[in-house]
Amino acid sequence: NDLKKISEISRIIKQSKIFFIAGHIKPDGDSIGSALALASVLNRLGKEACVYCIDEVPDFLKFLKGSDEIKKSAKKTDVFDCAIILEAINFSRMGDIITPCQSKKVINIDHHLTYTNFGTINYIVPSSSSTAELVLNILDYMKIKLTRGEAENLYAGILTDTGCFQQINTTPNSHIACAKLMKYGIDINEIYKKVYENGSINALKLRGIALCGIKTILDDSVSYIVLTKDMFKKSGAKDNDDSGIINYTLRIEGVKVGCLFKEIDEKTIKVSCRSVRSFNVLEVVGRFGGGGHKNAAGCTIKKGINASIKMISSVLKEKLAADKLLFCSAVFL
Numbered sequence: 001n002d003l004k005k006i007s008e009i010s011r012i013i014k015q016s017k018i019f020f021i022a023g024h025i026k027p028d029g030d031s032i033g034s035a036l037a038l039a040s041v042l043n044r045l046g047k048e049a050c051v052y053c054i055d056e057v058p059d060f061l062k063f064l065k066g067s068d069e070i071k072k073s074a075k076k077t078d079v080f081d082c083a084i085i086l087e088a089i090n091f092s093r094m095g096d097i098i099t100p101c102q103s104k105k106v107i108n109i110d111h112h113l114t115y116t117n118f119g120t121i122n123y124i125v126p127s128s129s130s131t132a133e134l135v136l137n138i139l140d141y142m143k144i145k146l147t148r149g150e151a152e153n154l155y156a157g158i159l160t161d162t163g164c165f166q167q168i169n170t171t172p173n174s175h176i177a178c179a180k181l182m183k184y185g186i187d188i189n190e191i192y193k194k195v196y197e198n199g200s201i202n203a204l205k206l207r208g209i210a211l212c213g214i215k216t217i218l219d220d221s222v223s224y225i226v227l228t229k230d231m232f233k234k235s236g237a238k239d240n241d242d243s244g245i246i247n248y249t250l251r252i253e254g255v256k257v258g259c260l261f262k263e264i265d266e267k268t269i270k271v272s273c274r275s276v277r278s279f280n281v282l283e284v285v286g287r288f289g290g291g292g293h294k295n296a297a298g299c300t301i302k303k304g305i306n307a308s309i310k311m312i313s314s315v316l317k318e319k320l321a322a323d324k325l326l327f328c329s330a331v332f333l
């Protein structure tokens with residue numbers, strides 16, 4: 001079934017000339033890495049492909065080849081043969097930078113658990129660690145040799161989406177994909193350094209300030225970190241200097257769920273959730289219109305910090321109690 005989809009995608013790609021390529025708003029390594037690798041290959045094949053992203057590329061991803069050529073938005077009058085939309089549940093998550101009628105064909109490639117089949121063809125594999133892996137499947141099928149830059153960009157996608165191969169979404173296939181990419185001569189140590197150990201001193205200070213305020217609740221099974229605008233001001237950190245901070249929440253013994261509440265403005269909080277093993281945070285953010293994966297999901301709540309914490313923790317409390325009940329009944333059966 002997947003092979004049929006890949007061959008259909010390959011057919012559409014071959015037939016098209018002008019491409020729109022985009023991931024999601026507030027881009028991450030997978031979104032940018034996959035989009036840039038794909039665009040680079042298509043341009044090498046003599047097509048016209050451009051990557052679009054309404055938001056700025058975070059500093060730690062600016063080393064990715066082609067990231068300086070990303071355009072903010074297409075013109076309303078632009079028309080494309082094919083729009084390749086990665087990592088997005090719908091056009092709105094892509095930032096609505098084109099409308100569906102601006103492209104003859106739409107290829108939707110994603111690995112999120114929450115998806116809608118909005119494309120002409122939808123290649124969705126929730127068991128895949130990353131969209132980068134799926135893009136590599138397509139390029140492999142098309143028998144395309146990659147440039148070093150393309151391999152680096154796909155590797156960065158897998159590296160970041162698996163949390164350096166530590167997360168539960170890391171599969172044998174993720175490693176096989178990386179092994180293939182390494183054969184193109186990429187320097188994985190250099191990529192690691194550029195992504196994770198090349199930040200500003202102010203970003204590190206923001207971490208320090210945020211970590212000082214970490215709290216546990218619900219019998220220490222949940223921990224959370226708050227990031228206020230004030231903390232950004234005090235540390236001098238930039239808006240996207242907070243990446244990775246959420247990972248600290250799961251470092252505490254006994255903690256099953258970690259949350260990060262980031263103040264966008266007084267009445268808007270971006271919530272990120274991470275969980276271990278069977279606890280499903282997608283169900284939690286789903287109540288607030290969010291999305292993502294079982295162990296990593298997010299949403300935006302139109303309330304203040306304290307109200308947002310209350311809303312999330314009350315759903316968590318309910319879910320933890322239900323899971324406990326389920327566990328107990330399983331034990332007694």
Ligand code: 5GP
Binds near residue numbers: 024272290292
């Ligand atoms: P993060 O917490 O790092 O922002 O996101 C974790 C995962 O959830 C990512 O896969 C991200 O794409 C997804 N996600 C985060 N926020 C939202 C949201 O508001 N809507 C949807 N559909 N997915 C989200």
Ligand code: MN
Binds near residue numbers: 024028030031087
């Ligand atoms: Mn993503």
Ligand code: MN
Binds near residue numbers: 031
């Ligand atoms: Mn991804």
